[in-house]
Each structure stands twice: as structure tokens, then as C-alpha cells.
Amino acid sequence: MASAQLLDIGTIKTNNNPSVGANNQKGKKKHEVHSSPCGFGFERFCGHFKCFEGNSGKSCITVMMVTLALIMQAGKKLRVKDKCDVPVIDELASLVDRWFREEIEEDHWFELIKTIARRENCTLVNIKTNQFVWGFLTVSTKIADKKIQNAQTSLVKGAIIVTKLTDVFGRASNEGSDDNLEKALEALALLGHANKQLCFLRRENMKPNMKGEYSHLCSQTLKYTDHLFGDEVSKTVKDISDCSRISNKIS
DSSP states (O other): OHHHHHHHHHHHHHHTSTTHHHHHHHOOOEEEOOOOSSOHHHHHHHHTOEEETTOOHHHHHHHHHHHHHHHHHHHHHTOOOOOOOSOOOHHHHHHHHHHHHHOOOHHHHHHHHHHOOOOTTOOOOOOBOOHHHHTTSOHHHHHHHHHHHHHHHHHHHHHHHHHHHHHHHHHOOSTTHHHHHHHHHHHHHHHHHHHHHHHHHHHHHHGGGSOGGGGGGGOTTSOOSSBTTOSOHHHHHHHHHHHHHHHHHHO
């Protein structure tokens, strides 16, 4: 509706010039508009805009203004916006922004990690690479894997804290505890999903170091435990070898 109104304005303004219709019928020769009384951004736009010869400067500028308005309107309409909730305390917002963009000092990170202990019945531990696989990885692959493991350490330790808070919300009976519990559970689900993605990324990085059929170890159908390739990687490798040998005999 707004677009139609803007176009109507442009048409009315243009038709106020009695020479527009006649000159548009005479020919299609065009000339560039070199200047306008508008701002810098608009003048740059005008520099690429052409109007039919014979149109008054005022008429031409009106058409350009309508076009520019439509472009700006489309930009606002299609702009991607984050879905935001009510603000938190400004000091908290500033702290969160700083931690997520600048991180904490490494010494403080090590000290913090040491103080966070998991609950006895939750297997929130770092996922280690099986020694069987670690032995044939290249140095560069090992370095890359260690870096991702460090990132997972922060994620898992954060999940331990959220788990403890979730337990508190679950035991509470005060008003609003159910809502807090639901949000805490959603946070844990997202952290668990991120951990799974990082595990699959680590496997994918190791895939080039594996020969032929053994790259199936990196399949997402193979579940990880405390170890990246599960607790029975030797048996899995043997099964893959047997399947490959049988396949070669058949073919």
C-alpha cells in the first residue's frame, strides 16, 4: 500500500509538467542528472539515474526520490532482526558481552575449571580421543583436536553449573520455579547439542588420516561415550575389516 502511494505521488508530480507527455513521445534520448540539492548519498544515487530529455529537473528529482524511498522501504522490510526479550541489568549485559567477545584470562580460566565438579550421577566429562585412533593421527590433526577439546571443556563445565541450577529449580516450590526450570532445561538441551556437533567436527577433522573403509569410524551413526569413537573401537575396526574382506571376495 505504501509502495502504491509513493508511486502515485511520483506520477502526480511528473504529470504537473505539461511537456512531459509530449517529450516522452518524441524520443528516448536520455541525459544524466549531475547534481541535486539533496545529501551526499542521494547525489551518488542521482549520478546513476537517467530521465527522459525534456523533463524538468524538479520532475526528475521527484521520480528519483520515489525510487529511493521504495528501495529504503524494501531494505527495512527485509532486514534480519534478532528476536529480543526484555533487557537485563545493564551491568550484566556488559559483562556477558565482554566474556563472549573477549573471553577471560587463561590463568583465571584454568583456576575456574578446577573448581567445578560434576554431580556423581551425571557423566558430564570431556570426550577423549581413543588411544587406538590417536596413535595414527598426524601432528597437525592432534593439535587441532586439542583446541576443540579445550573449547568442549568450557562447554561441559558450563553445563555442569547449569545442571546444578536446574536441580535447584526442580526442587523449589516457589512461584516462577517451573518457568525457570523449563528455561534451564532448554539451555542444557542447547549445550548438549553443541557438544555433539563438536564431537562430530573432531571426527570429521580426523577422517583424512584414516585409510579407505576405516573412515566409517567417523559416521554419525557411531555413538560416542566418554571416548570419541565409543568404548569398543577395536571391535568396530575388526567388524569393518571383516565386512571389507567379505565384500572384496564377493566382488
